[in-house]
Amino acid sequence: MELTDELYNTMIHRDSRFDGKLYIGIISTGIVCFPSCRSRLPKRANVRVFGTLELAVQAGFRPCKRCWPDHPQRTPPDTELVVRVMAILRADYGQPITLSSLARAVNVSPYHLQRVCKRCTGRSPAQELVTVRVEQAQKRLRDSTASIGDISRQVGFRSPSHFAVVFRRAVGVSPQAFRSEAGGGR
Ligand SMILES: [Zn+2]
Known part of the structure; x- marks a missing residue:
């Protein structure tokens, strides 16, 4: 044609x-x-x-994997969407990620992404991102000798003090305390 x-x-x-x-x-x-x-x-x-x-x-x-012409509803199935989002979070947690940038990457609206993610996992993409970042930080605090400032940057926090606040809220202790309890940093 x-x-x-x-x-x-x-x-x-x-x-x-x-x-x-x-x-x-x-x-x-x-x-x-x-x-x-x-x-x-x-x-x-x-x-x-x-x-x-x-x-x-x-x-x-x-x-195409972006517009999904072989999918009748035009929207990827919800679980598929969440799987793709989690894969991006696990690969790019060290980068600045926002709800809009994430939504753009999977070709849906930020509103839709927020809603689907909450329905499927009980948590927002931002909460999932924090979880991934804190897990990665724990791994580095335990297994590496990098400074806490470096680790906070590597896992995507904009400042060590912001990292410390988020880490303590999620884990219950400061990054320093976690590291010495885990016997890391040596
Ligand atoms: Zn396409």
Whole structure:
């Protein structure tokens, strides 16, 4: 099928009006997307248009992992979403992570992410992130000789004093006390 200006415009503006009606095969990546996919906009020359997902798959395109054109509700199943979020938190806990950046990474709204995460795990993404960071800090306090300031930075806290407050709230003792009780730091 032909790529019309109208269709390409909906791709530029992430407009979802053709989602589920037309499918965009991207030759350079081998991926098939909904027209509104938030991945990088392909060049016109790299676009093939299909009327059904099956035709695109037969032509050798794989369904996109961001816009999930092979999933009827368009939203990844909740547990799948939470699994992806937890994988990001475990990989990137040392980086600055916000609810918005996390939501962007998994292509849902911050509101949706917050709600799904709370429903599935009983905790918000921010609470999950703190848990991951504190666990990583405990491991380093026990197993490494790095200073507490370095550890606080490595696990993503903006300052050692903020780290100390959060750590004490989660673990019940200060990082120093935890380290000496665990026999770490030597
Ligand atoms: Zn896509």
